[in-house]
Amino acid sequence: xxxxxxxxxxxxxxxxxxxxxxxxxxxxxxxxxxxxxxxxxxxxxxxxxxxxxxxxxxxxxxxxxxxxxxxxxxxxxxxxxxxxxxxxxxxxxxxxxxxxxxxxxxxxxxxxxxxxxxxxxxxxxxxxxxxxxxxxxxxxxxxxxxxxxxxxxxxxxxxxxxxxxxxxxxxxxxxxxxxxxxxxxxxxxxxxxxxxxxxxxxxxxxxxxxxxxxxxxxxxxxxxxxxxxxxxxxxxxxxxxxxxxxxxxxxxxxxxxxxxxxxxxxxxxxxxxxxxxxxxxxxxxxxxxxxxxxxxxxxxxxxxxxxxxxxxxxxxxxxxxx
Amino acid sequence: xxxxxxxxxxxxxxxxxxxxxxxxxxxxxxxxxxxxxxxxxxxxxxxxxxxxxxxxxxxxxxxxxxxxxxxxxxxxxxxxxxxxxxxxxxxxxxxxxxxxxxxxxxxxxxxxxxxxxxxxxxxxxxxxxxxxxxxxxxxxxxxxxxxxxxxxxxxxxxxxxxxxxxxxxxxxxxxxxxxxxxxxxxxxxxxxxxxxxxxxx
Numbered sequence: 001x002x003x004x005x006x007x008x009x010x011x012x013x014x015x016x017x018x019x020x021x022x023x024x025x026x027x028x029x030x031x032x033x034x035x036x037x038x039x040x041x042x043x044x045x046x047x048x049x050x051x052x053x054x055x056x057x058x059x060x061x062x063x064x065x066x067x068x069x070x071x072x073x074x075x076x077x078x079x080x081x082x083x084x085x086x087x088x089x090x091x092x093x094x095x096x097x098x099x100x101x102x103x104x105x106x107x108x109x110x111x112x113x114x115x116x117x118x119x120x121x122x123x124x125x126x127x128x129x130x131x132x133x134x135x136x137x138x139x140x141x142x143x144x145x146x147x148x149x150x151x152x153x154x155x156x157x158x159x160x161x162x163x164x165x166x167x168x169x170x171x172x173x174x175x176x177x178x179x180x181x182x183x184x185x186x187x188x189x190x191x192x193x194x195x196x197x198x199x200x201x202x203x204x205x206x207x208x209x210x211x212x213x214x215x216x217x218x219x220x221x222x223x224x225x226x227x228x229x230x231x232x233x234x235x236x237x238x239x240x241x242x243x244x245x246x247x248x249x250x251x252x253x254x255x256x257x258x259x260x261x262x263x264x265x266x267x268x269x270x271x272x273x274x275x276x277x278x279x280x281x282x283x284x285x286x287x288x289x290x291x292x293x294x295x296x297x298x299x300x301x302x303x304x305x306x307x308x309x310x311x312x313x314x315x316x317x318x319x320x321x322x
Numbered sequence: 323x324x325x326x327x328x329x330x331x332x333x334x335x336x337x338x339x340x341x342x343x344x345x346x347x348x349x350x351x352x353x354x355x356x357x358x359x360x361x362x363x364x365x366x367x368x369x370x371x372x373x374x375x376x377x378x379x380x381x382x383x384x385x386x387x388x389x390x391x392x393x394x395x396x397x398x399x400x401x402x403x404x405x406x407x408x409x410x411x412x413x414x415x416x417x418x419x420x421x422x423x424x425x426x427x428x429x430x431x432x433x434x435x436x437x438x439x440x441x442x443x444x445x446x447x448x449x450x451x452x453x454x455x456x457x458x459x460x461x462x463x464x465x466x467x468x469x470x471x472x473x474x475x476x477x478x479x480x481x482x483x484x485x486x487x488x489x490x491x492x493x494x495x496x497x498x499x500x501x502x503x504x505x506x507x508x509x510x511x512x513x514x515x516x517x518x519x520x521x522x523x
Contacts, residue, residue, distance in 0.1 A: 106362050108355075114482070122515035129517075139520045163518045182351040223522060269367040269491035280510065281485040281502065288355045290362035292385050293490075294481025299355065302482055314351045322477065 056090045059083045068193065069206040069245065074100075081245055088250075094236065100245045101267050103200035109261050109316065110201070110288035112298045113175055116322040117282035120145055120166035120173035127277030128177075131240050131262060132248040135232035142226065142259040143177045143274060153305070153319075175282075177274075178203060178224035178259035179307070179315030189219035195256070201288070201316055202261050204246040212254040221308055222315070225258045261285075288316065367491035375487065377495045378461045384479055389494035392487065392501050394460045401460070403447035428507035441466060441505070467499045 066072070066080050077100040088094045125143045134140040146158030148171060155174055167173065180203050187196050187203065194209035195216055217225045231253045243249040244264035251257050262272035266285075270276075275283040286295035298304065302320040309315075377390040395401050406420070430436040443451040450458040450466045458466045468475030477483035484502070487495045499505070 104367060106360070108351075108358075110355075112482075117483075119510060120515055121513065122517050125519070126516045141517075141519055144519055144522075145515075161519050161521065163515065165512045166515055167512065266490065268371070269369040269489045270371050271486065271488060271490050275485065275490075276488065278485065279502070281483060281497070283485070284481065286481075286490050287362055287364075288351075289358040289360075290364070291359050292361065294486065296355070297385060297480035298482045299352075301480060316351065320482070322473075322483070 053090065056087065059087050059090075063087070063208070066208065068209050069100075070193075070196065077245065084245075084249065092236070094239060094241070096239075096241050096243050096249070098243045098245060098249060099264065103198050103202075104267060106287075106289055108201045108288040109180070109266060110286065110295045110299075110318070111180075111261070111316065112284040112295055112302075112304065112318045112320055114282040114284070114322065115148075115172055115174050115319050117280045118145070118173040118175060119280050119282075120147060120162070120168075121279055123277045123279055124175065124274035124283065127273040128259070130238060131265075131273035132260075133232065133234055133240055133243075133250050135228065135230070136235070137233040138229060140226050140228075140232075140257075142224075143175055144223075145173055145175045148172050148174050155307075174319070176222060176224070176307070177317075178220075179222055179313075179317035180259075180261060182314035182316060183312060185219040185221065185311075185313060186216035186225065189215040191215060198246075198263075200267070202246075202263055202266075203258070204260055204263065205256055205258065206246065207249070207251050207255045207257070210255045212256065214256065216256055221311055221313065225256055228253050228255050228257060364491045365493065369489055369492050371488050373487050373489070373495045377487070381462050381465065382479060384481075384494060389496060391461070391464065391496055391498045394463060394498055394500050397500075398460065401448075407447035425506050428509070429505070461498070463505070464499050467505075 063080065063083055067076065069077070072080070081098045081100050085096055085098050088096045122145055125141050125145065128134070128143050129136075129141060132142065134142070144155070144160050146155040146160045147162045147166075147168065148155070148158040150170060150172065152158065153174075155176055158174060180197075180201055182197070182201070184197055184203050190210075191213060192209050192211050194207075194211070195203065195205045197203050212227070214227055217227060228251050232250055234250070239250070240248055242264055244260075244267070247260045247263040262270075262274075266272060271285055275285045284294050284298050286293035288295055288299075290296065298320055299318065302322075304318040304320045306315050306318055373390075376393040376396050378393050380389050380391045400406070400420075427435060427437075430440075439451075441450050443449040443457060446457065448460075450460065450463060452458055452466050452469050454469075456465075464475060464478065474483050478496070478499070481496075484497050484499075487497060489495075503510075
């Protein structure tokens with residue numbers, strides 16, 4: 001072996017050592033190489049080997065090695081959103097507009113529900129299903145409305161499956177959904193830190209970090225979380241195209257999902273779909289930090305209570321009576 | 323035995339300590355909300371959706387100042403009323419259709435229901451009239467409704483009754499009384515719910 005060759009080898013080794021390399025980068029590089037070159041390597045890995053095009057395959061590989069949403073820089077968020085938009089186009093021929101817009105400063109969302117006014121029409125439920133791209137096959141719903149006997153305030157005593165003309169005399173109606181607890185037990189239960197409370201008070205799920213263990217569902221005392229047992233089925237023309245990464249984008253199979261106060265709407269100043277759809281004005285939504293907001297008026301002037309307040313979960317969802 | 327007693331005391335002491343510490347650090351979000359007194363500029367939020375329905379500036383004050391209500395006149399099919407109701411007797415070609423025969427009046431108690439001129443101005447048909455004899459514009463019917471339903475009106479002004487249109491941020495625009503309630507029979511009719519629920523897994 002000539003001395004020249006040895007020198008070359010040394011230089012190469014030195015450059016390799018100097019180059020900063022993390023496990024993630026290494027795997028990423030490996031994955032892209034694998035995606036481009038060897039089809040044999042891809043079989044049996046998470047993305048299915050029958051991916052239609054190399055573009056799709058590449059996108060899915062990159063998606064697989066992305067970070068937790070909270071660790072991403074804005075560029076990385078933009079990149080994953082762009083990938084998901086493209087994948088949606090490739091897979092389902094759907095043009096979605098996905099966003100990853102951050103929380104607004106000085107805003108903490110809160111919700112109030114008037115149990116005197118709700119008459120059980122359930123228009124909130126249909127609006128929610130449509131807005132949040134919920135699975136039509138299993139009839140997934142974030143909101144539940146209970147028909148209650150007078151004097152009872154625990155929804156478990158009510159009828160959550162009524163279907164008859166409403167309102168029925170001498171009954172009242174009480175809705176539940178995710179209460180976005182300030183001390184949310186679900187976020188503590190998650191082993192992969194895939195669910196957390198955003199600075200504006202919304203408890204969100206990173207669907208791509210969720211492993212579907214359902215610990216959070218067990219931890220939630222309000223039955224606020226739902227699990228995707230199958231791939232969500234939504235008629236193409238009914239898909240809500242305006243989406244948020246943490247909100248109503250179509251969840252993959254085996255993921256946990258829940259009400260996000262319609263994050264894709266509320267961070268743009270819009271009311272959640274349930275509030276907008278409510279025909280009786282029983283739902284009040286607004287900024288808890290704004291002393292002039294409607295929600296603050298309700299908290300100040302009405303008789304309010306929260307469900308299972310003694311648990312100390314500090315939900316940001318109040319019930320009130322006229 | 324004494325050893326056990328001591329350990330029991332110790333345990334009690336620690337339980338008590340942790341409890342009092344826990345109670346002290348247990349700050350509810352409610353306190354934080356109560357202390358938030360800074361004004362929030364609702365107009366600083368960039369909106370994607372605008373209120374498309376016609377709205378007018380309300381003649382009353384909301385806790386934060388002025389606000390808008392959805393207009394009513396544009397929704398009344400044959401407004402202006404004075405195009406038929408003039409000084410002369412009304413001659414209607416299609417009587418049944420044009421003499422308000424379709425209106426079912428179910429407002430007020432059963433034995434003492436309201437009549438037309440309890441709310442409508444007896445002379446100037448383009449306006450409403452309250453019990454003090456004030457002329458009230460159709461767009462500002464809350465001024466009329468509020469004379470009996472003052473509790474609802476107070477809640478409506480504050481935001482506990484009725485609802486905002488489209489946005490929680492931006493300029494406050496709310497539904498008028500008559501946007502939701504039919505003034506002639508204001509109670510919502512009974513009907514089937516929009517959907518049904520299945521049992522949770």
